Amino acid sequence: MDPVLLALTQKQLDHITRQMGWVMMKTARSPIFSQSHDFSCFIGDANGAVAAQADGIPIHTGSGGFALRALKAAFGQDIADGDVFLSNDPYLAGNNHLADWTVMRPVFVDGELFGFSCNRAHQSDIGGGVAGTYNPAAREIFHEGVRIPPLRLAERGVVRKDVVHLLLANTRCQDLLAGDLHAMLGSTKIGAERLAALARDVGSRQASRLFPNLLDYAERRMRAQISNLQPGRYSGADMSDHDCFGAASVTVQVTLTVEGDRLMFDFSGSSPQIEGFKNSPLANTHSAVYLAVATFLDASLPRNEGAYRAIEIIAPEGSIVNARPPAPVGFTTTHPAHEIITACWQALTGAAPDRSCAGWGKSLHPVSAGATAQGSVFVLYHWLGYPAAGAVAERDGFNVLGTVNTLGGLVLPNVEDLELAYPIEIRRQEFRTDGGGAGKMRGGTGVCYEARQLVPTETTFRDEASRRPSGVGVLGGHAGAAGTIRCRAADGTMIATPAYGTVRCGPMELCIESTGGGGWGDPLERDPEAVRRDVLDELVSPEAARTLYHVVLSSDLALVDYDATNRARSKKRFTTTMLEEIAQCEISPQESWPAHDMRVSPRPSSQSKPH
């Protein structure tokens, strides 16, 4: 097939998904969509493979094919032009978690099923134990909201009103959900019209070969990339210290085998599924692995399901990465998706150290729900308190970009818009000082976020980040600072914030220091001028410049004293080498790391090797 036509078509398909996203942004009612884009539009081929996913949030779209194939398995040939389908269930319908509703619209060309135009969107409320879709007290999926197996939402062009009424009966935010559901229908309609027009433009003979060729091309590119990695077996792990009900050690463990032109991620050895809502269903695990691989390898790789054929995933049933029903999974797209991604990045680091990605900070921003002055229920995500990104070889980490599963696809709301939409006053959003993990490339700093909630709320806390640093450093880079969270009632008394739990609060002030990202490479190799700029910008304190980066600045911070800096760095390198040699003679080398050991990652010399 003509390679130029193929390249143009992939771009056109990607553009169609973007256009669908704009329709949703313009017309959805919930600020979750219209301000922050917590939804994703994608296109599938007739077999249910994702062919384009340029819009939105990668954790949504990476598993889109699972939902499409579950739909095809449920309805077989009983799919007609003008039908539209909906699902949300992870166990029955290949979704991530119940909050993300997937609208799937089949597209017919000349009477034949050509593909699917889809939108997966995180609803404001879906019933369940707590307003706002995140119920940290859930012990079963039944506590998390309404479950929707593949369902016919529209039949031959007519929306089924009885079905819509059933859906609206299961939300606290009827007005929002009704509007958002129709916006989803509209965005998939526009996508379907554009997709059909594209097929007609290239002609039916070519059109039938478009998707297979695009998927095959992506597979060839991915396999060629993998062939350049160092073959071997590598391991990675990340853990959580909480199972939503108490302290626990929950590990995501992965062994990566790089062999020829394929990758195998084996999660054997990961913790069993837990009682709380941080379990991952299979679709979500696949999506998280795909995200880790796609971000690690070349940015020009096509992002469609053909590329993923080169990846095999072993996820033991009943484990944290392949939970059995009825385990709750409400928080899955954030945690354990974060742990899966970090573990995969760690393993991949062994195969290509230069491409390492330092860890992103984990999340602790709460969700607040309450009543507006008009009496309707609002659901507010405190996204302005989002964590920072880790550093990579090419750049410092972004200072506030969100949880790693979104990769920045979620738009931080505009303060004025947020204050208009919700009874809240934003008092502060400022980069932290010394939040970012030190490194040749510095981790993102995280932010100090302060907000006043003006009305009583049910506030749901999901604190994965305050008990220890979580944005891990790589190749000698340090971890970012841990997060903090405090709530003060209007009368000045402090409100105890649980790690996981929902608290009924009066008007209150919320203060978050969001988690810093990990640093990349040895801080002693950071450009001293970059350190000076960071000190001027108050991203790095003068003390940290001296003690972590060993950079000596003039007293007015106008100049780097290069001679003194070189002397300080040489001395530090000598001391570190001595300490490492001593450490190798000790029984427990972990304990003999120098100060800041909570935040120091192994330097390249002791990086994991193929075994």
Add this chain to the structure above:
Amino acid sequence: MVERGEPIATIGRQFEAEHQRLFGHTQPDGRHQVVSIKVSGFGALDGELSEDHINRTACAGKPDDHREIWVDPDYDWREVAVFSGSSLAPRVLIDGPAIVEETTTTILVGARDRLRVTTAGNYIIELQ
């Protein structure tokens, strides 16, 4: 574009048709809210509005509030005047440092800058 004398219902229908074309749907239980009306008028003014004219009649605005903010390294933290954008009339002059609050944005008038409201209600900030 709406012709003179057209009933409101027609405007609603046209809006729905355009919404359907652009966005693939209409909201079955949706209500229309008119958030702005643009009217174009054509005619000749008696005289031209000159900059001189504007400056002659300029007046200092009255602040709605005061707030302590960090201005810049020289001015550091200090209390500045806060104006509500909706209450600023044409030809008002505001010397910085000051803040103008609008529904969808917050404007800082720097320490040595001057904001002028034009006859059309726009803000021009002269940077020093």
